Amino acid sequence: MAQIIVVTSGKGGVGKTTTSAAIATGLALKGHKTVVIDFDIGLRNLDLIMGCERRVVYDFVNVINGEANLNQALIKDKRCPKLFVLPASQTRDKDALTKEGVGTVLNNLAKDFEYIICDSPAGIETGAMMALYFADVAIVTTNPEVSSVRDSDRILGMLQSKSKRAEEGLEPVIEYLLLTRYCPARVTTGEMLSVEDVEEILAIPLLGVIPESQAVLKASNSGVPVIIDTESDAGMAYSDAVDRLLGEELPFRFIMEEKKGFLKRIFGS
């Protein structure tokens, strides 16, 4: 049975698309056949981050409308044979996503894939609701600041009341917290909430802490998911998160302020 994972947040710009690309790539690199779907109809940037924007012919909405079949629309990743992308349409409006349409596509994908990653748009409108409706697992992507935490809390409420699992009284959606753009130095100065603060407010298990990192920008500019950059802090943090998603227990890295060495302290870094 395929597992449907939604990457969601409420707030925009927190790192959902970065996370969807990284987690999907990470799962596929571990040998699990994975598809990542862009639910952000009208904006479309998953394909950019995945580096396949030039190969988009048909999109998610084409498949829902029956204008193309899945095989025509799925883009096979160049780096990883177990990874596929179902891109969003840039031209259509969000109302193209219907529960029936999305449900049918997910059902068909579930026959063939182990993991289906849904990259949610921001907000709590149709697109975001469609992305989370069918989820088995939710990765609630949150930045360490008050407004993002509050939006995440709101999304958790939605998962508990508006998801298919909630509506049908099934086992609830499994919820994980992924803290992104974490900057220990700014936690020390009190500009940002700490891991503990966010954990206490949201009260769901922590899947990972991704540090604020130059590597992310570099990766998205070159169309390579940051998890491929195994030397980078963000890449390693995402790789840990994937391992935890698969059931491993690992200590959290990059949550302490880096101790600068004596020479670095004198000469700067």
Added chain:
Amino acid sequence: MQTPSLELKGSSFTLSVLHINSQDMAVITAELDSKLAIAPQFFLGAPLVVNLSTIKASNFDLLGLKDILTSRQLIIVGITSALPEINAMAKSIGLAIIKSGKAASNQPQMPKTTKIVKQNIRSGQQIYAKNGDLIVIGAVGNGAEVIADGSIHIYGTLRGKAMAGAAGDKNAVIMAQKIEAELVSIAGQYWLTENLQQNGAAPSGCIRLEGESLTVESLPL
């Protein structure tokens, strides 16, 4: 054995009572229409008993009143507490004469029920415990609301809004393991975050109404 085609059984119903304090049909009509405009669904087709205890004129236009009510789809089933002359009129136009039991205090009390919620209440969610207490085993997030006609007990942090005594019970209290609330209110008296801070809300505490103002006392929870 054949089932009897008639059976007489006692049963009690709750009826709304319309108190009429004027004999002037025009005044009554105007006031009734403005009430109906506010809550049309509430009254539509509702069976009513008309209380005429304040009417001291034996020539009260009962038939006129009945027409007014009927034309607004209110169903008048009978009258109560009227003069003997008006009672006689009621009989002649087919209305029942209803003796009210004891005063309002005898109204059937709603059974008190407690609502228990074992989860975090998230931003945007609202929980209402009607006719009773609310017990939350979990936190109430910023932007979440918990409301009870009785008291509210929160075994977790209260960050959102809590409104106890929502139907007017001034003895209701709000207790929380940790109070960081956006708003607390008891029987309509409320405090915002800054009032809580000014009044030195303890980490865990109990908020009560003392006279007309709220107080907070710490609890060793």
